[in-house]
Amino acid sequence: MTRVQVLYFASLRDAAGIAQEAVDTDAENLAALYEDLRARHGFVLPRERLRVAVDGAFATWGDPPRAETEIAFIPPVSGG
Amino acid sequence: MTRVQVLYFASLRDAAGIAQEAVDTDAENLAALYEDLRARHGFVLPRERLRVAVDGAFATWGDPPRAETEIAFIPPVSGG
Amino acid sequence: MSDEFAFRLADTPIDTAALHAGLRHPAAGACAVFEGWVRDHHQGRGVHGLRYEAYAALAEAEGARIVGRLRAEHGLHAAVCVHRVGDLAIGDLAVWVGVSASHRGAAFDACRAIIDAIKQDVPIWKHERYADGDAGWLHPDEGTGEGRP
Amino acid sequence: MSDEFAFRLADTPIDTAALHAGLRHPAAGACAVFEGWVRDHHQGRGVHGLRYEAYAALAEAEGARIVGRLRAEHGLHAAVCVHRVGDLAIGDLAVWVGVSASHRGAAFDACRAIIDAIKQDVPIWKHERYADGDAGWLHPDEGTGEGRP
Numbered sequence: 001m002t003r004v005q006v007l008y009f010a011s012l013r014d015a016a017g018i019a020q021e022a023v024d025t026d027a028e029n030l031a032a033l034y035e036d037l038r039a040r041h042g043f044v045l046p047r048e049r050l051r052v053a054v055d056g057a058f059a060t061w062g063d064p065p066r067a068e069t070e071i072a073f074i075p076p077v078s079g080g
Numbered sequence: 081m082t083r084v085q086v087l088y089f090a091s092l093r094d095a096a097g098i099a100q101e102a103v104d105t106d107a108e109n110l111a112a113l114y115e116d117l118r119a120r121h122g123f124v125l126p127r128e129r130l131r132v133a134v135d136g137a138f139a140t141w142g143d144p145p146r147a148e149t150e151i152a153f154i155p156p157v158s159g160g
Numbered sequence: 161m162s163d164e165f166a167f168r169l170a171d172t173p174i175d176t177a178a179l180h181a182g183l184r185h186p187a188a189g190a191c192a193v194f195e196g197w198v199r200d201h202h203q204g205r206g207v208h209g210l211r212y213e214a215y216a217a218l219a220e221a222e223g224a225r226i227v228g229r230l231r232a233e234h235g236l237h238a239a240v241c242v243h244r245v246g247d248l249a250i251g252d253l254a255v256w257v258g259v260s261a262s263h264r265g266a267a268f269d270a271c272r273a274i275i276d277a278i279k280q281d282v283p284i285w286k287h288e289r290y291a292d293g294d295a296g297w298l299h300p301d302e303g304t305g306e307g308r309p
Numbered sequence: 310m311s312d313e314f315a316f317r318l319a320d321t322p323i324d325t326a327a328l329h330a331g332l333r334h335p336a337a338g339a340c341a342v343f344e345g346w347v348r349d350h351h352q353g354r355g356v357h358g359l360r361y362e363a364y365a366a367l368a369e370a371e372g373a374r375i376v377g378r379l380r381a382e383h384g385l386h387a388a389v390c391v392h393r394v395g396d397l398a399i400g401d402l403a404v405w406v407g408v409s410a411s412h413r414g415a416a417f418d419a420c421r422a423i424i425d426a427i428k429q430d431v432p433i434w435k436h437e438r439y440a441d442g443d444a445g446w447l448h449p450d451e452g453t454g455e456g457r458p
Binding site: 087089090091094125129133136137138152154155156157158159160 | 215255279280286300
Binding site for chain 3: 333337
């Protein structure tokens with residue numbers, strides 16, 4: 001198992017009820033990690049509408065979760 | 081003869097040495113009036129590069145000079 | 161804001177804060193502003209300063225017509241343009257255009273269309289003084305050929 | 310102006326006068342500014358107010374990357390963007406983009422490209438409160454599908 005910190009924003013945070021959590025995961029990549037968390041928290045947004053970031057930089061869904069990193073799932077943005 | 085007031089701006093004023101003059105003209109239209117004044121003052125700008133205005137509104141070169149009107153020859157503009 | 165105030169000539173520095181405040185509207189989500197500044201160069205020559213001269217009666221009528229037309233075409237909430245006349249130094253504000261609209265596309269398009277039309281059609285002329293001691297009126301080559309476009 | 314200050318998040322009202330002063334440059338003949346204001350409607354619904362939330366670390370890195378890239382591409386003299394976070398009321402300034410350039414074409418193009426890219430890529434989210442009592446996060450449909458465009 002790999003321990004990561006997961007950040008939630010906007011509607012994902014509202015659905016999860018938390019802004020951040022430590023997760024122990026054996027998901028093979030970030031896509032699988034999102035699907036696990038989506039099932040756990042009941043996220044409505046499909047992965048295809050999100051981006052993913054690791055340690056404050058955009059990453060790709062095929063990357064494996066690395067220990068002690070900070071992972072953020074980025075819903076469609078609406079600034080400006 | 082028709083008496084009109086003629087206004088000069090920018091390089092036309094510099095060439096004429098005056099900003100305004102009363103002109104008695106028998107030119108059949110504003111184009112002919114400009115050619116007369118161009119010859120008198122040595123204006124470099126050909127009529128094709130100018131517009132003409134009468135009493136503060138753009139006019140057309142074929143209009144006849146009307147008595148007591150204010151006629152302005154408008155060199156290419158460079159505001160902004 | 162009525163169209164009578166949509167365009168003005170100013171022989172003193174432009175109060176941009178007051179103009180900007182006049183653009184406010186609760187339905188406006190976008191504001192675009194263009195400022196023309198006196199720059200220190202023109203077509204490769206150093207510029208020390210300049211003077212703007214206008215045919216005031218026609219400039220104000222034509223400017224108001226332009227701003228009013230583009231305000232209507234783009235569905236703006238407000239639009240205003242003020243142009244300086246007289247002597248200006250490097251860095252001085254020469255022209256200010258401000259618009260507000262519901263959305264940014266209209267704001268950008270209208271702001272740009274206004275300054276383009278002002279530069280094309282409003283009888284204002286620039287006299288530049290160059291670093292080499294020369295000076296002269298700018299009469300760009302894009303003349304329209306006929307009395308009225 | 311170094312690119313580290315090209316983009317900032319602000320949790321208090323934006324000091325636009327200071328930002329504007331930072332755009333000045335003797336070779337700049339054009340300044341374009343875009344302001345996004347909180348408007349009282351969205352897709353036909355009345356809006357009472359809103360809140361912006363950001364993933365600050367990524368937003369600031371991505372914002373600085375966008376402004377720095379477009380500043381270089383358009384040969385700007387200066388460019389800056391500041392985006393509010395927190396609670397905003399109708400009429401409040403949500404985002405400010407200012408650029409200066411030698412000529413107006415580059416200024417308009419770059420200013421618009423910056424706000425377009427900020428809206429597309431910077432992780433900031435808007436939560437709107439509607440006149441009918443409803444409220445919600447805006448997650449526009451233009452998702453890119455993959456982790457990084």
